[in-house]
Amino acid sequence: MLQDLPKMACSVSDTPALKDLPKVATDLKSQLEGFNTSCLRDVDTNEKIVLPSAEDVATEKTQKSLFEGIEKFDASRLKHTEVQEKNPLPDKDVVAAEKAHQNLLDGVEHFDKSQMKHATTEEKNILPPIEAIEAEKEKNKFLNGIENFDPTKLKHTETCEKNPLPTKDIIEQEKTA
Numbered sequence: 001m002l003q004d005l006p007k008m009a010c011s012v013s014d015t016p017a018l019k020d021l022p023k024v025a026t027d028l029k030s031q032l033e034g035f036n037t038s039c040l041r042d043v044d045t046n047e048k049i050v051l052p053s054a055e056d057v058a059t060e061k062t063q064k065s066l067f068e069g070i071e072k073f074d075a076s077r078l079k080h081t082e083v084q085e086k087n088p089l090p091d092k093d094v095v096a097a098e099k100a101h102q103n104l105l106d107g108v109e110h111f112d113k114s115q116m117k118h119a120t121t122e123e124k125n126i127l128p129p130i131e132a133i134e135a136e137k138e139k140n141k142f143l144n145g146i147e148n149f150d151p152t153k154l155k156h157t158e159t160c161e162k163n164p165l166p167t168k169d170i171i172e173q174e175k176t177a
Contacts, residue, residue, distance in 0.1 A: 052060070090098070166174075
């Protein structure tokens, strides 16, 4: 790298002559010559060299390793795949259905109510008459009485079977009749 730079050696022949040097104003020259360096204060200069932290070095190493991995990647190890191009555009049927739906919505939104004829509505009472309601209540009451019958409330009774035989007179009256 140093071979590429031109050599910068100063020789006496390269320095310009005194007459070729720029002229300094006399008042500035007298001030510079008469400057007293004892007026200056002593100051310690601190050189601040900012070194990267351990985290910075670690992140730089990981970035560098990632870039090296990308540069050295072997594309021949990849598997060949077939690309399927999908057409996201709708077909004619979908476009026609959407237009029909949009036309219906526009027709409803921009409908002219002034072209309609006036109509009167009749309310029909589909309730049964009061007599039918009362009859149904009685029927339901009767059925509930049968379904919810409690036989434990009955009194115990003794049944006595009587089979009266007809007398001779009754038999003869029936024969003559």
